[in-house]
Amino acid sequence: MWTKCWNASKNCRLVASQHIADAACSVLLTRDPVTKARNARQIAEAWRLGNISHTDLSDTHPPDRPSRPAKPELLPPGQMPRRRLGSVHGRQALLHAIAHIELNAIDLAFDMLARFNGDIPVRDRHEFVSDWISVGDDEARHFMMIQNRLLEMDSHYSALPAHDGLWEAAEATSDDVLARLAIAPLVLEARGLDVTPGMIRNLTSVADHASASLLQTIYDEEIGHVAIGAKWLKKLATAKGKDPAECFRHYVSERFKGTLKEPFNHDARELAGLERHFYTNIIH
Ligand SMILES: [Fe+2]
Ligand SMILES: [Fe+2]
Known part of the structure; x- marks a missing residue:
């Protein structure tokens, strides 16, 4: 599908528009967390610019599990180390757990769009996509905020184990x-x-x-x-x-x-x- 788009310099041009299910799947299939967050934010911007379509149905099916890096190691929730916030290690562990939640939240928002947009009545679909893409955009920003704070504290996402409870709930x-x-x-x-x-x-x-x-x-x-x-x-x-x-x-x-x-x-x-x-x- 082709749509008209105004770019920043106000020149009118034609750009190819991507279906929301395909755009959302591209986030789910991005393995590197920082790249996933950037991709999510770019797709949210493309939606706001009108470069993503939502009215027709798509044959795209989201993956059962989103792509993730080899690390962090995923442990059962009961085996996660305890956190004591008085030490820098305890605060790194807390922020790492939050970064993992935010990464899952990016995938949950885009899985909502990829998996369920076709179940929404056409009259409501624009609002549905706008709502969940704004959630996904927020989650990507949250992930980057925490990742940057971890870097300030000499750590990073994937430095510690994490648990898989959120995606089990998605499945x-x-x-x-x-x-x-x-x-x-x-x-x-x-x-x-x-x-x-x-x-x-x-x-x-x-x-x-x-x-x-x-x-x-x-x-x-x-x-x-x-x-x-x-x-x-x-x-x-x-x-x-x-x-x-x-x-x-x-x-x-x-x-x-x-x-x-x-x-x-x-x-x-x-x-x-x-x-x-x-x-x-x-x-x-
Ligand atoms: Fe959220
Ligand atoms: Fe969040």
């Missing part, structure tokens, strides 16, 4: 957009809202204000990601004649391996449109 929800929305943004990202304020306090208490400030930025923006997840779960469940809260509770019971851990950050969840009756008293 458990690869057949159903409602299941994916329930588990990825509304369980896993919402959990980030619960635990990040405590990490910011702990980093501040050991005077690592630079890392605390990055986590504050991430926290503020993650409220928006949970809000996008809540909006689409409500919209798509309602369109199918389902009650959104019951739909969420059904998928958490059926697809989420763990239990929802308290204490919850009710204020941040409420701000994101994830009301208490969605997530309290779920029976596993």
